[in-house]
Amino acid sequence: MTAWQSIPLIQAEFLAGRAEPRVVTPRGDLAADEQATIALFEQARGSVVFIATTERLFNPWTRNALQVPRGTGSGFVWDNLGHVVTNDHVIAGASGATVRLADGRAFNAVLVGTSPAHDLAVLRIGVGAGRPEPLPIGTSHDLRVGQKVFAIGNPFGLDWTLTTGIVSALNRELPTDTGAVIERLIQTDAAINPGNSGGPLLDSAGRLIGVNTAIYSPSGASAGIGFAVPVDTVNRVVPRLIAQGRYIRPSLGIRTEEQLNAALSARLGIQGVFVLEVEPGSAAERAGIRPARLGREAGFQTGDVIVSLGGRPVRRVADLLAALDRHAPGDAVSVTVLRDGATVDLNVTLDAGR
Structure with a gap:
C-alpha cells in the first residue's frame, strides 16, 4: 500500500463528511483602470x-x-x-x-x-445591415513617450486579442523588403506578434493612433519592441488610396526631423519647419531653398524655415506633410520661408517622391 492509500478507513469517512467547497471571498468592484481597459476593448472590438x-x-x-x-x-x-x-x-x-x-x-x-x-x-467589403462602426481617429504628432497604448489584433490566428503597453519611443525608421524606409514610426512595448499586423494601436481614449506593422525580434515573436505607422500618416495616405488606388508622394526634396524641429521651434520661438538638408537636383534646390549649415566656428546655423505651403500655414512637420498631400507631383505651389528674419516667397514645382 502506497502513502496515498494509507489513510485509515474510519478517518476517510470522517473527512468525507467535511469535504465541502471553499467559501468564496467577494472580489468587490474592479479597479478604475481595469474598468476603463475593458470598456475600451468592448467598444473597439467590433471595428x-x-x-x-x-x-x-x-x-x-x-x-x-x-x-x-x-x-x-x-x-x-x-x-x-x-x-x-x-x-x-x-x-x-x-x-x-x-x-x-x-x-x-x-x-x-x-x-x-x-x-x-x-x-x-x-x-x-460589401456590408449591408449591421455595419461595424469605424474607429475614432486620433493624432500622433503630439504623442509622448510613456503614454498608455492598446493593441487589438489576431496574433497567431488567436482572434481579437488585446495587449497593452506604452509608447516606448517615437520617430523610428524601419526598412521594408522593397528597400523603402517607413518613417516616423511609433515604437511600443505592447505585445505585437505575427498576425497583429494591420491591427489598430489605440490611445487610452480609444482613438486610433497607429497601425501595427512590425516587430523587432530574433525569434519571430514579441520581444517588447513593436512598431506602428502613425495615424497622421494613415489619415493622409488612406483617403488618397480610396480616391486614386495608389499613393505617389509629392516631394520637396528636403530632410526634416520632428523632434529636432520641435526643439528648435521652442528654443528660437519660430513656428515652422526647419530645413535641415536639401537633396541635390530636387525641387527645393531648383527653387533656391536653403538648408541649415554646420560650421566649425559658428556651429549650427539655421537655413530656411518653411512657414506656409500652397497658402496653408505650416507650424510643424505634420502640417507640411498634410499640405503636400493636397497636391500631386508636377504641381507648382507657393512656398513661404523665413530667411534671416524676413519672409521670402518661392515657387516650387513638386517632384514625385519615393
Whole structure:
C-alpha cells in the first residue's frame, strides 16, 4: 500500500463528511483602470477584423489553378462605406482575401489600393445591415513617450486579442523588403506578434493612433519592441488610396526631423519647419531653398524655415506633410520661408517622391 492509500478507513469517512467547497471571498468592484481597459476593448472590438489571404497556385500536371491559404492578419473598419485598412505586407502577393467581422460574418474583399512605402493597404467589403462602426481617429504628432497604448489584433490566428503597453519611443525608421524606409514610426512595448499586423494601436481614449506593422525580434515573436505607422500618416495616405488606388508622394526634396524641429521651434520661438538638408537636383534646390549649415566656428546655423505651403500655414512637420498631400507631383505651389528674419516667397514645382 502506497502513502496515498494509507489513510485509515474510519478517518476517510470522517473527512468525507467535511469535504465541502471553499467559501468564496467577494472580489468587490474592479479597479478604475481595469474598468476603463475593458470598456475600451468592448467598444473597439467590433471595428477590428480578421483577414485571411489566399494564393492562386497552378498545378502543371493537372493544369488546374488552386486557391490555397497564404496567411492571416488584422485590420480595422475605416469608414461607413465598407473600407478596411490593413498593412500592405498582409495582402502583398495574395490573390484574394476574406475579411471576418467580430460577429462571425465573413466577406470576400476587393483590393482598393496599396502604398508599400507606408506599408498600408485598403480593402473594401460589401456590408449591408449591421455595419461595424469605424474607429475614432486620433493624432500622433503630439504623442509622448510613456503614454498608455492598446493593441487589438489576431496574433497567431488567436482572434481579437488585446495587449497593452506604452509608447516606448517615437520617430523610428524601419526598412521594408522593397528597400523603402517607413518613417516616423511609433515604437511600443505592447505585445505585437505575427498576425497583429494591420491591427489598430489605440490611445487610452480609444482613438486610433497607429497601425501595427512590425516587430523587432530574433525569434519571430514579441520581444517588447513593436512598431506602428502613425495615424497622421494613415489619415493622409488612406483617403488618397480610396480616391486614386495608389499613393505617389509629392516631394520637396528636403530632410526634416520632428523632434529636432520641435526643439528648435521652442528654443528660437519660430513656428515652422526647419530645413535641415536639401537633396541635390530636387525641387527645393531648383527653387533656391536653403538648408541649415554646420560650421566649425559658428556651429549650427539655421537655413530656411518653411512657414506656409500652397497658402496653408505650416507650424510643424505634420502640417507640411498634410499640405503636400493636397497636391500631386508636377504641381507648382507657393512656398513661404523665413530667411534671416524676413519672409521670402518661392515657387516650387513638386517632384514625385519615393
